[in-house]
Amino acid sequence: MKIVLPRVVLRELTRNDAEDRYQWCLDKEVTKHLNMPEQYPPFSKEETIKWIEMCMNKTNGYDQKAIIDQDGNHIGWVDLKNIDKLNKHAELGIAIGDKKYWGKGYGLAAMEEMIDYGFNELQLNKIWLRVEIDNEKAIKSYKRMGYVEEGILRQDRLRNGVFVDRLRMSILKEEYIKGPFAFSNPS
């Protein structure tokens, strides 16, 4: 079955994205499964601005992009990090920061764009990710995207004082080319 995904654009970050990012990080439902410090808020405004600037200047190893919906709204971020040029793989991370947009296909649409960029522009062979074992929403979405399980990373995340397992998943370029994707973007 082909489901038409909403259209999204990935664009480079700008300093103006810092305010949205700061606000999204105040929402514990958004950050629960994100690798962030336990303090609240996880990052000050100044830290958020610095982070955005590091992404813009490519000094932190993150290729992070803003997710923009069809009406021009800034709704989240998606990135590739741990980019291993020798072995042609990288780790994907994603958050739809504005919860109004959850469960409507925006995460899938943004991932599709980032996977395309990783395989076709960065010439990667594999895109992998780590997801907390109880982040059911994200795991479901990754499976829909075509990611397969590679294994359990035991006690991989210290979250609120408790070690949590993470699932490692990946998608290969050959799988992406052949499909079978259940989703397609409107042309």
Ligand SMILES: CC(C)(COP(=O)(O)OP(=O)(O)OC[C@H]1O[C@@H](n2cnc3c(N)ncnc32)[C@H](O)[C@@H]1OP(=O)(O)O)[C@@H](O)C(=O)NCCC(=O)NCCS
């Ligand atoms: C995980 C996360 C990125 C998923 O993004 P999302 O946009 O909510 O989810 P998806 O794009 O995968 O949407 C999937 C749902 O949209 C539905 N969908 C897909 N296309 C659709 C369309 N065109 N119209 C309506 N619904 C659609 C799917 O059927 C699916 O619904 P279901 O879950 O009820 O089966 C998001 O929930 C999030 O940012 N969470 C917080 C941060 C986080 O945990 N990040 C991951 C860390 S590893």
